Amino acid sequence: MQVCGFMKELAVKVCTNEQIAPGIYELDLALPEEIDFRCGQFLNLSVGDGAHLLRRPFAVMSYDRVSRTVCVCYQVKGEGTRLLSRVKEGDALACVLPLGNGFRIAEEQKRVALIGGGVGVFPLLSVLQEYHESDKHFRSYMGFRSAKFVSTFGKYDHRSDAAFIMTDDGSFGEKGTAVSKFFEDFEEARPDLILSCGPTPMLRALKAGLAERKIETPCFVSLEERMGCGIGACLVCVCKKSGSEENARVCKDGPVFDINEVEI
Amino acid sequence: MAKLNVNICGVNFKNPVIAASGTFGFGKEFDEIYDISCLGGISTKGLTLEPRLGNPTPRIAEAHGVILNSVGLQNPGVDVFLRDDLDFLKSKHIAIVANVAGRTLEDYEGICARLDGLVDMIELNISCPNVRCGGMAFGIRPESVKEATRVAKSALKHTPLMVKLSPNVESIPANARAAEEGGADALSLINTLNGMVIDIERRRPFFANVTAGVSGAGIRPIAVRMVWEACNAVGIPVMGMGGITCAEDALQFILAGAAAVQVGTANFSDTLAMPKIIEGLNSWLDAHGVADVNELRGALQLD
Numbered sequence: 001m002q003v004c005g006f007m008k009e010l011a012v013k014v015c016t017n018e019q020i021a022p023g024i025y026e027l028d029l030a031l032p033e034e035i036d037f038r039c040g041q042f043l044n045l046s047v048g049d050g051a052h053l054l055r056r057p058f059a060v061m062s063y064d065r066v067s068r069t070v071c072v073c074y075q076v077k078g079e080g081t082r083l084l085s086r087v088k089e090g091d092a093l094a095c096v097l098p099l100g101n102g103f104r105i106a107e108e109q110k111r112v113a114l115i116g117g118g119v120g121v122f123p124l125l126s127v128l129q130e131y132h133e134s135d136k137h138f139r140s141y142m143g144f145r146s147a148k149f150v151s152t153f154g155k156y157d158h159r160s161d162a163a164f165i166m167t168d169d170g171s172f173g174e175k176g177t178a179v180s181k182f183f184e185d186f187e188e189a190r191p192d193l194i195l196s197c198g199p200t201p202m203l204r205a206l207k208a209g210l211a212e213r214k215i216e217t218p219c220f221v222s223l224e225e226r227m228g229c230g231i232g233a234c235l236v237c238v239c240k241k242s243g244s245e246e247n248a249r250v251c252k253d254g255p256v257f258d259i260n261e262v263e264i
Numbered sequence: 265m266a267k268l269n270v271n272i273c274g275v276n277f278k279n280p281v282i283a284a285s286g287t288f289g290f291g292k293e294f295d296e297i298y299d300i301s302c303l304g305g306i307s308t309k310g311l312t313l314e315p316r317l318g319n320p321t322p323r324i325a326e327a328h329g330v331i332l333n334s335v336g337l338q339n340p341g342v343d344v345f346l347r348d349d350l351d352f353l354k355s356k357h358i359a360i361v362a363n364v365a366g367r368t369l370e371d372y373e374g375i376c377a378r379l380d381g382l383v384d385m386i387e388l389n390i391s392c393p394n395v396r397c398g399g400m401a402f403g404i405r406p407e408s409v410k411e412a413t414r415v416a417k418s419a420l421k422h423t424p425l426m427v428k429l430s431p432n433v434e435s436i437p438a439n440a441r442a443a444e445e446g447g448a449d450a451l452s453l454i455n456t457l458n459g460m461v462i463d464i465e466r467r468r469p470f471f472a473n474v475t476a477g478v479s480g481a482g483i484r485p486i487a488v489r490m491v492w493e494a495c496n497a498v499g500i501p502v503m504g505m506g507g508i509t510c511a512e513d514a515l516q517f518i519l520a521g522a523a524a525v526q527v528g529t530a531n532f533s534d535t536l537a538m539p540k541i542i543e544g545l546n547s548w549l550d551a552h553g554v555a556d557v558n559e560l561r562g563a564l565q566l567d
Contacts, residue, residue, distance in 0.1 A: 007296050009535045046533070053480045053533045054326045080326070096297065096535050226322045228333065229532050231297070233289035235309070235338045236323045247317060247338060252293065 014091040021149045023076045037063040039126035040103035044230030045095040047080045059123035073122040100255045113191035117143040117198025128159040139189045143178030147171035179205045194219040203264045219259040225250040266549035267556040272501045273424040273449040275384045277304035277359045281542050284528030285363035290349035305359030315341035320472040325461045329482030334471045365389040369415045376419035391430030391455035403430035406442035413446025424449035432458045436490045437497035444498045452503040454487045480529040481507045495521025511544025521562040
């Protein structure tokens with residue numbers, strides 16, 4: 001896949017950094033110049049402290065071309081994201097962007113299924129943003145741990161023809177998983193394309209379910225891996241290509257892969 | 265505008281700032297962000313005769329002021345490099361240092377013979393800590409450092425040989441001298457330090473390979489000391505590296521005796537780290553009335 005736009009090293013300014021769910025933050029960043037973003041691409045962001053040498057890769061959730069603001073959501077998982085959760089309006093951070101191949105929807109693909117789990121929901125929201133005024137029809141299947149984690153998705157569910165919110169404990173929407181709901185709804189949805197992002201067990205369940213049901217609808221997944229440079233040079237964030245003795249770079253060849261192209 | 269170019273065993277580097285092996289691939293990705301022709305040179309991702317898949321993921325971790333990596337020499341093999349990447353690097357008019365690794369002495373001999381005359385310099389990696397039964401094994405004892413150097417040198421008729429030393433050894437001066445005696449034209453150091461991270465929840469090592477290579481700003485004082493020791497031990501030129509993030513860091517290595525420096529981990533923290541270091545060197549030299557960076561090489565005063 002061809003990368004859209006050119007990678008750039010930029011100093012960005014924090015507009016807001018708010019907790020939207022337990023341990024999950026929405027970070028708005030003002031860019032100094034206009035960037036050509038594609039849904040599913042990501043940026044590699046410094047955490048604002050010299051002792052943490054690695055940047056953190058975050059999928060772009062939305063991009064406002066007019067105000068040149070980019071929004072990412074992240075979960076506090078370790079020291080780096082904890083530091084990031086403390087940055088404030090006006091703080092300067094460094095980042096390189098836009099990175100990765102992103103999601104693509106071909107002209108003839110009209111009905112698109114979006115299957116997301118946990119923080120994997122956020123990159124899929126960028127698909128809804130990019131295509132919401134197009135002739136595409138979306139059905140969304142989004143899984144969360146409980147009601148407390150659902151918040152952001154509510155803002156976007158009107159952009160899908162049907163949006164199914166699933167929670168592990170049934171405290172919001174239906175009890176169950178996004179993948180099981182997708183298969184339950186499959187006959188109704190009849191998608192031309194499936195796009196997914198979420199925890200590895202979820203992607204494995206999706207891959208197994210598609211194989212079991214002999215569903216041949218094109219399916220693309222966005223993967224996550226610990227990264228070094230973030231731009232494809234260091235070979236840190238690799239995944240195995242299915243049926244070959246080769247690795248793919250998650251940051252450069254991905255993060256979006258055909259589900260049958262890589263080992264999950 | 266100070267004079268920045270340096271000559272290391274007949275190879276001209278337009279400035280003393282060279283991309284360190286493993287952090288910069290073969291240069292194409294960074295060239296999408298800035299024109300890498302501004303660099304002094306590039307040391308390629310470690311090359312082997314055959315393609316290598318490398319280690320399982322995760323391959324990287326972070327600790328205060330440092331990172332650890334366990335990539336394990338993933339590379340497409342020397343022939344793919346020659347076919348797909350060499351012309352691109354040549355078009356950039358920067359010094360091309362091919363970093364080479366192997367499992368056996370025959371591997372080192374074979375890959376050096378393959379690259380002889382095709383690149384500007386060979387950097388012999390006898391010190392990679394992330395590959396079992398190879399690399400590091402040759403880098404530990406002075407006798408095997410000398411032997412690996414001798415074998416590599418015997419395969420090189422046209423291209424100078426630089427030997428990259430491991431810091432995980434008993435004596436840097438002894439290994440530096442061993443490489444010089446084996447016929448090395450230059451030395452580079454330090455490779456990464458051996459380190460380990462433990463996942464306390466899983467009660468397991470973070471890396472599948474258990475240990476990994478530590479690099480980044482936090483190791484710089486160790487690297488400066490080792491480069492200084494190596495420069496005092498040998499007469500051949502030395503390239504210094506280890507935790508360089510800015511021009512001032514690079515100058516410490518040059519004062520310690522390094523003819524040039526390599527920059528690795530800093531490329532992860534800031535993709536523009538190297539152009540900034542080059543610019544910073546120029547400004548520092550101008551501000552201090554130093555006309556030529558070579559005047560500072562080994563200019564450390566101990567009294």
